[in-house]
Amino acid sequence: MTRTIQEINAKIKQGRAVVCTAEEIIQVVREKGVKQAAATVDVVTTGTFAPMCSSGAYFNVGHALPRMKMGGGRVTLNEVPAYAGFAAVDILMGATAIPDDDPRNKVFPGKFAYGGAHVIEDLVAGKDVRLTASAYGTDCYPRKTLDTWIRLADLNEAVLFNMRNAYQNYNVAVNLSERVIYTYMGVLQPRMRNANYCTAGQLSPLLNDPYYRTLGVGTRIFLGGGEGFVVGHGTQHNPGVRRSEKGLPQVPAGTLAVTGDLKKMNPRWLRGASFTGYGVTLTLGLGIPIPILDEETLEFAAVSDAEITAPVVDYSEAYPHGRAEILGEVTVAQLKSGEITVNGKKVITAGLSSYARAREVALILKSWIEAGTFLLTEPVAPLPSADSGYRFKPLPERPWERLQEAV
Amino acid sequence: MAKRKVVLNFPPHLIDQPITYRLVAEQGLKVNILRARITPKEWGNMVVEMNGDKARVEAGLRFLADLGVEVEPLAEEVRWQEERCIHCTACLAPCPTQALYVDRASMTVGFDGEKCIACELCLNVCPYGAMEIAVEK
Numbered sequence A: 001m002t003r004t005i006q007e008i009n010a011k012i013k014q015g016r017a018v019v020c021t022a023e024e025i026i027q028v029v030r031e032k033g034v035k036q037a038a039a040t041v042d043v044v045t046t047g048t049f050a051p052m053c054s055s056g057a058y059f060n061v062g063h064a065l066p067r068m069k070m071g072g073g074r075v076t077l078n079e080v081p082a083y084a085g086f087a088a089v090d091i092l093m094g095a096t097a098i099p100d101d102d103p104r105n106k107v108f109p110g111k112f113a114y115g116g117a118h119v120i121e122d123l124v125a126g127k128d129v130r131l132t133a134s135a136y137g138t139d140c141y142p143r144k145t146l147d148t149w150i151r152l153a154d155l156n157e158a159v160l161f162n163m164r165n166a167y168q169n170y171n172v173a174v175n176l177s178e179r180v181i182y183t184y185m186g187v188l189q190p191r192m193r194n195a196n197y198c199t200a201g202q203l204s205p206l207l208n209d210p211y212y213r214t215l216g217v218g219t220r221i222f223l224g225g226g227e228g229f230v231v232g233h234g235t236q237h238n239p240g241v242r243r244s245e246k247g248l249p250q251v252p253a254g255t256l257a258v259t260g261d262l263k264k265m266n267p268r269w270l271r272g273a274s275f276t277g278y279g280v281t282l283t284l285g286l287g288i289p290i291p292i293l294d295e296e297t298l299e300f301a302a303v304s305d306a307e308i309t310a311p312v313v314d315y316s317e318a319y320p321h322g323r324a325e326i327l328g329e330v331t332v333a334q335l336k337s338g339e340i341t342v343n344g345k346k347v348i349t350a351g352l353s354s355y356a357r358a359r360e361v362a363l364i365l366k367s368w369i370e371a372g373t374f375l376l377t378e379p380v381a382p383l384p385s386a387d388s389g390y391r392f393k394p395l396p397e398r399p400w401e402r403l404q405e406a407v
Numbered sequence B: 001m002a003k004r005k006v007v008l009n010f011p012p013h014l015i016d017q018p019i020t021y022r023l024v025a026e027q028g029l030k031v032n033i034l035r036a037r038i039t040p041k042e043w044g045n046m047v048v049e050m051n052g053d054k055a056r057v058e059a060g061l062r063f064l065a066d067l068g069v070e071v072e073p074l075a076e077e078v079r080w081q082e083e084r085c086i087h088c089t090a091c092l093a094p095c096p097t098q099a100l101y102v103d104r105a106s107m108t109v110g111f112d113g114e115k116c117i118a119c120e121l122c123l124n125v126c127p128y129g130a131m132e133i134a135v136e137k
Helices: A005-013 A024-040 A116-124 A295-301 A332-336 A355-370 A400-406 B019-025 B054-067 B121-125
Strands: A019-021 A043-045 A048-051 A056-060 A074-077 A080-082 A090-094 A129-134 A145-150 A158-165 A172-174 A181-183 A186-188 A194-197 A220-223 A226-233 A256-261 A270-275 A279-287 A289-291 A309-314 A328-331 A339-342 A345-351 B002-010 B030-037 B044-052 B070-073 B076-080 B100-103 B108-111 B131-135
Touching (some): A024 A295, A043 A355, A116 A279, A172 A186, A279 A355, A309 A332, A332 A339, A332 A345, B019 B030, B121 B131
Antiparallel strands (some): A048 A279, A074 A080, A074 A129, A129 A145, A158 A256, A220 A226, B002 B070, B100 B108
């Protein structure tokens, strides 16, 4: 059988679309088989709620009087520096930005209690945020200082723009050293006492469409409680990695760049996160609908936790030194059981990605589609896939001093 | 190594004596003052955390009692702010008593205060501030 997105949207508009979440579809396939499931189900919804590496938001705050040129000046929001390298009143707030006077790791391990992600969360929650700005002043934009409360509703544009979200699979982090280490994968106890993982597994968007066959530039998604769109592949997109027989990447692979209107989002699905000893990041709810275009699509979407494997990596030595050593491979099912075995040792597991919330995202997206308020989009362009040759490279360091010698 | 949080109440006649200094210099303890209210001619109140090997901490507490300082242990409670929790399960790793646990079917986290020993390891691990210390006294 085949189905087009146009046909699916026609059914959605009539309130007749048959939708399952990526978790529900597993049981459907077990009972009815792939063929019948594909014939019956129009859309499978996926979801995830986890820290999302590279996120931020841009705003147009509107002009004060007299006019002021923030671009090229300095701007802070609740003391967190924003980037002001754009037009007069356009600013960008990155999720990982922290106040200049944050002690960072000087008192080890640092708390990183407040940063860009928290500013974005506070704005989405409707709170007042303090904006300070200083500028060099021009004839047309003479004002030099501004210190004002702002809030989301008063802003012109407030757009979530994330250059890397929805990592397709991720490492399982352990610590082989003798001291506690503080990483973006959380606090890791010494001698491999715990293993932290971060994946929504069988609900994960890109693990349900591992070769990116049904999504691309322009795909409409659930983002932060509202609507968003896929902009394209995200930074560090790495589609050419080794994959299982079923096409599932066995190491971190694809990523997505996404965007959405912050004014339609909700702090339940967009939270600032403070990682002790590491920094601040944004935890986000993201869900993608998979149009069941053919049986193969359904088969990919019926992936279960037992079929997805993730590599166990030491974050005390191997990871910081860029050594691609893998201590073992475990399935997501094993990770979610609470305990895995690595080199004969039992290790307790802890997650960073909320499966309970991922389930909720997929169910919300399902309800939007069933209600007829969410239509699927045809991708405008595909993402680079496994056969594209596209890969994530390290930085070839060429120290500045050496070039000077040549001159 | 012992770590003890205590509430110290100083009678007025001890207010002008450098007792905290003596705890450090003479008793050899690492003292962290968490809260202090010292006013001349009134009872002074301090909440301190004392760090050192067990024998020294015990000796330090006896030294204070001998001087006439009233010493009481600080009652602390770890609280789970459910509305801040996103149920990621990161807190399960450090919890030594499984006071923090997960229901594997729903993958939702729960907190059994009865099992909590206030070791405070979870506080550092939760990225969303869902674990908090509530201090009595």
